[in-house]
Amino acid sequence: xxxxxxxxxxxxxxxxxxxxxxxxxxxxxxxxxxxxxxxxxxxxxxxxxxxxxxxxxxxxxxxxxxxxxxxxxxxxxxxxxxxxxxxxxxxxxxxxxxxxxxxxxxxxxxxxxxxxxxxxxxxxxxxxxxxxxxxxxxxxxxxxxxxxxxxxxxxxxxxxxxxxxxxxxxxxxxxxxxxxxxxxxxxxxxxxxxxxxxxxxxxxxxxxxxxxxxxxxxxxxxxxxxxxxxxxxxxxxxxxxxxxxxxxxxxxxxxxxxxxxxxxxxxxxxxxxxxxxxxxxxxxxxxxxxxxxxxxxxxxxxxxxxxxxxxxxxxxxxxxxxxxxxxxxxxxxxxxxxxxxx
Amino acid sequence: xxxxxxxxxxxxxxxxxxxxxxxxxxxxxxxxxxxxxxxxxxxxxxxxxxxxxxxxxxxxxxxxxxxxxxxxxxxxxxxxxxxxxxxxxxxxxxxxxxxxxxxxxxxxxxxxxxxxxxxxxxxxxxxxxxxxxxxxxxxxxxxxxxxxxxxxxxxxxxxxxxxxxxxxxxxxxxxxxxxxxxxxxxxxxxxxxxxxxxxxxxxxxxxxxxxxxxxxxxxxxxxxxxxxxxxxxxxxxxxxxxxxxxxxxxxxxxxxxxxxxxxxxxxxxxxxxxxxxxxxxxxxxxxxxxxxxxxxxxxxxxxxxxxxxxxxxxxxxxxxxxxxxxxxxxxxxxxxxxxxxxxxxxxxxxxxxxxxxxxxxxxxxxxxxxxxxxxxxxxxxxxxxxxxxxxxxxxxxxxxxxxxxxxxxxxxxxxxxxxxxxxxxxxxxxxxxxxxxxxxxxxxxxxxxxxxxxxxxxxxxxxxxxxxxxxxxxxxxxxxxxxxxxxxxxxxxxxxxxxxxxxxxxxxxxxxxxxxxxxxxxxxxxxxxxxxxxxxxxxxxxxxxx
Numbered sequence: 001x002x003x004x005x006x007x008x009x010x011x012x013x014x015x016x017x018x019x020x021x022x023x024x025x026x027x028x029x030x031x032x033x034x035x036x037x038x039x040x041x042x043x044x045x046x047x048x049x050x051x052x053x054x055x056x057x058x059x060x061x062x063x064x065x066x067x068x069x070x071x072x073x074x075x076x077x078x079x080x081x082x083x084x085x086x087x088x089x090x091x092x093x094x095x096x097x098x099x100x101x102x103x104x105x106x107x108x109x110x111x112x113x114x115x116x117x118x119x120x121x122x123x124x125x126x127x128x129x130x131x132x133x134x135x136x137x138x139x140x141x142x143x144x145x146x147x148x149x150x151x152x153x154x155x156x157x158x159x160x161x162x163x164x165x166x167x168x169x170x171x172x173x174x175x176x177x178x179x180x181x182x183x184x185x186x187x188x189x190x191x192x193x194x195x196x197x198x199x200x201x202x203x204x205x206x207x208x209x210x211x212x213x214x215x216x217x218x219x220x221x222x223x224x225x226x227x228x229x230x231x232x233x234x235x236x237x238x239x240x241x242x243x244x245x246x247x248x249x250x251x252x253x254x255x256x257x258x259x260x261x262x263x264x265x266x267x268x269x270x271x272x273x274x275x276x277x278x279x280x281x282x283x284x285x286x287x288x289x290x291x292x293x294x295x296x297x298x299x300x301x302x303x304x305x306x307x308x309x310x311x312x313x314x315x316x317x318x319x320x321x322x323x324x325x326x327x328x329x330x331x332x333x334x335x336x337x338x339x340x341x342x
Numbered sequence: 343x344x345x346x347x348x349x350x351x352x353x354x355x356x357x358x359x360x361x362x363x364x365x366x367x368x369x370x371x372x373x374x375x376x377x378x379x380x381x382x383x384x385x386x387x388x389x390x391x392x393x394x395x396x397x398x399x400x401x402x403x404x405x406x407x408x409x410x411x412x413x414x415x416x417x418x419x420x421x422x423x424x425x426x427x428x429x430x431x432x433x434x435x436x437x438x439x440x441x442x443x444x445x446x447x448x449x450x451x452x453x454x455x456x457x458x459x460x461x462x463x464x465x466x467x468x469x470x471x472x473x474x475x476x477x478x479x480x481x482x483x484x485x486x487x488x489x490x491x492x493x494x495x496x497x498x499x500x501x502x503x504x505x506x507x508x509x510x511x512x513x514x515x516x517x518x519x520x521x522x523x524x525x526x527x528x529x530x531x532x533x534x535x536x537x538x539x540x541x542x543x544x545x546x547x548x549x550x551x552x553x554x555x556x557x558x559x560x561x562x563x564x565x566x567x568x569x570x571x572x573x574x575x576x577x578x579x580x581x582x583x584x585x586x587x588x589x590x591x592x593x594x595x596x597x598x599x600x601x602x603x604x605x606x607x608x609x610x611x612x613x614x615x616x617x618x619x620x621x622x623x624x625x626x627x628x629x630x631x632x633x634x635x636x637x638x639x640x641x642x643x644x645x646x647x648x649x650x651x652x653x654x655x656x657x658x659x660x661x662x663x664x665x666x667x668x669x670x671x672x673x674x675x676x677x678x679x680x681x682x683x684x685x686x687x688x689x690x691x692x693x694x695x696x697x698x699x700x701x702x703x704x705x706x707x708x709x710x711x712x713x714x715x716x717x718x719x720x721x722x723x724x725x726x727x728x729x730x731x732x733x734x735x736x737x738x739x740x741x742x743x744x745x746x747x748x749x750x751x752x753x754x755x756x757x758x759x760x761x762x763x764x765x766x767x768x769x770x771x772x773x774x775x776x777x778x779x780x781x782x783x784x785x786x787x788x789x790x791x792x793x794x795x796x797x798x799x800x801x802x803x804x805x806x807x808x809x810x811x812x813x814x815x816x817x818x819x820x821x822x823x824x825x826x827x828x829x830x831x832x833x834x835x836x837x838x839x840x841x842x843x844x845x846x847x848x849x850x851x852x853x854x855x856x857x858x859x860x861x862x863x864x865x866x867x868x869x870x871x872x873x874x875x876x877x878x879x880x881x882x883x884x885x886x887x888x
């Protein structure tokens with residue numbers, strides 16, 4: 001059963017800013033209790049990602065850059081006593097990269113886009129290593145929106161990207177050998193017709209879940225810009241379970257219906273798959289129990305007066321941490337929150 | 343109307359009697375003898391009689407007096423109120439009964455084309471039939487696309503504007519002239535009494551002739567629809583049934599070289615290409631002609647207008663600030679709110695344009711410098727000899743200075759420094775849709791007019807033409823590297839690269855290392871690196887990106 005809760009509320013952020021008792025939901029499992037995080041020079045933050053460090057969450061922050069060398073910083077949150085640290089720059093002289101970060105045996109690994117004029121390669125680097133051209137095997141390739149595979153740990157980092165193939169975008173998986181310079185992709189199944197915008201693969205012990213954001217068909221909701229200044233066309237989320245061979249098992253569902261969304265993230269924790277997506281007027285969140293043969297999404301849509309960008313989710317022990325950028329004004333704010341996973 | 347003639351009949355008992363002859367007249371065709379009808383009279387006697395072969399019903403021996411009369415065939419309408427005739431004793435009275443049948447009239451309500459290639463609305467989805475609907479604004483009627491020499495098909499829905507007295511078959515026909523092709527779409531519909539105001543089941547029609555055997559666009563061609571009652575119980579003489587107008591329909595019809603192959607049938611691609619290549623009937627002519635608009639839509643405000651929303655399509659609209667995601671494909675150009683894209687998007691756009699006509703022999707050709715990280719598109723002025731060591735002799739934007747260059751699609755001065763550049767290769771030549779240049783016989787010829795030089799990897803940013811741009815911090819007019827092999831001489835190397843002489847090659851500033859290694863007059867040994875400068879040689883400084 002799908003439940004939608006609309007709140008004509010300004011409370012979410014206003015109360016969060018004030019540090020007062022925050023926006024209350026009937027089902028408090030979805031109340032992330034967003035609150036601003038004190039981040040140095042927050043105005044330069046263009047996007048964020050949550051990553052795990054032990055039992056704590058760390059916020060990776062990419063800052064705007066004029067020299068093609070945007071830096072990644074790590075900001076401790078949720079009780080971590082780690083210091084703020086610089087990671088490594090994501091060199092991308094011909095455009096602002098899109099990127100993702102994951103844990104790596106040496107610390108962290110990052111993947112990011114390195115657009116040229118007609119091509120868009122993927123850079124890859126891990127803590128202590130040199131920058132690599134992940135897509136070196138495909139020098140004329142066009143890869144966008146790289147995302148590390150989430151969920152259960154596999155034999156090593158794996159990632160997906162949107163790739164232009166024969167004039168159409170599709171999702172591909174780099175399952176292994178990311179550090180070899182000879183990584184080979186495999187196509188992921190197409191689970192919806194239309195234009196693929198971005199996607200995320202979530203690994204479980206028994207298979208995979210694929211979430212894809214497709215360009216909204218028909219009359220489209222207005223585009224928006226993210227904090228990097230890149231256009232974000234409105235899309236619709238589609239979801240499918242995949243087997244271990246990465247074949248779609250169906251049914252193909254739209255967890256958020258036809259709600260136009262701009263960015264999304266999801267993660268797996270304790271048998272639940274959680275989802276957050278920014279919408280025209282706030283954000284939507286949802287969860288489903290992966291033990292169910294046919295997943296039933298419980299979703300909520302929350303109206304805010306803020307333009308939220310760069311949503312990030314992280315399953316951590318029994319909690320789901322969330323981070324988002326409030327990009328409504330010239331001074332963006334990093335908002336973080338969490339819910340109990342159960 | 344009636345009359346009398348003298349008779350001698352009377353009823354038993356002496357009541358005087360008269361006869362009544364009623365002629366049934368078909369008002370649609372007064373010459374039609376209405377035999378087989380039954381005429382009823384009501385008066386002091388009620389009776390009914392069939393009409394004879396002349397359409398007359400004769401009632402004999404009627405008591406004098408008034409009689410009303412009707413006929414019983416429901417397919418024909420009696421006058422209202424019932425007419426009457428007065429029977430005069432001793433006379434044969436005559437009267438006319440004027441009847442008519444109500445016939446169907448229909449009007450075209452909507453068309454759903456068949457056998458066509460559905461048009462895709464520039465990434466917003468395929469236009470769903472019906473493509474034409476009565477009452478929809480003409481500008482909102484949907485575009486239709488057929489491959490050349492194909493017959494037009496439609497599922498036509500008609501609205502009944504007048505119902506018949508009895509069920510009728512109505513022949514419907516659409517006629518139009520598409521260039522050299524006159525086409526008719528014919529079929530029939532069945533209309534029942536009580537159908538007035540109703541939409542009939544769609545009838546499937548196919549044109550008798552195909553569309554012209556060439557690329558075309560028909561924007562103002564109407565299909566004129568007519569209807570003619572063909573048969574039915576109320577139809578006495580089909581040949582006398584008039585052909586009446588049943589409306590006109592108009593859709594923009596794009597006629598392509600072939601069926602689409604490999605690309606969605608995007609509206610904007612159809613519109614540009616069918617307009618530009620109208621009349622072409624072979625691949626090479628189509629490819630050449632459809633590129634012509636690319637040469638005419640460069641520069642600020644001149645860009646192609648996207649059919650979906652009228653948005654201007656541009657190349658690197660925002661200079662160095664042009665987005666770095668979602669700008670690489672035809673679908674990106676057609677979907678982005680800002681309508682801008684990089685060279686890959688424009689190359690894909692042209693390839694997709696060919697594909698909507700079924701042409702699959704063109705492909706994106708991405709080129710990169712052979713021996714440098716960056717290429718510079720014209721125009722840049724290389725002032726003086728430059729102050730840096732060869733081969734990157736000039737400092738970006740101080741010694742190598744950007745000036746107005748080759749305009750891009752919808753943009754006067756798009757970004758001009760790249761690590762690669764996407765072209766389109768087809769058997770007719772090399773095309774650069776981003777800048778509207780082509781066809782050129784090969785990449786080498788294209789770069790003569792298109793490439794200002796090469797650059798090292800470091801860049802400098804600066805404002806130009808209202809945008810932020812960047813260019814290499816170290817620039818060169820261009821070169822390739824050659825490693826000498828056994829048997830080479832300076833002259834032989836010079837000859838192979840079109841340099842005037844070995845001494846010209848040796849003495850060029852770019853070969854300062856060679857000069858240091860082998861003092862004048864110079865020589866080469868196997869393994870020596872010789873720089874072949876572009877300003878004195880005929881060389882190809884680019885290569886395909888594998």
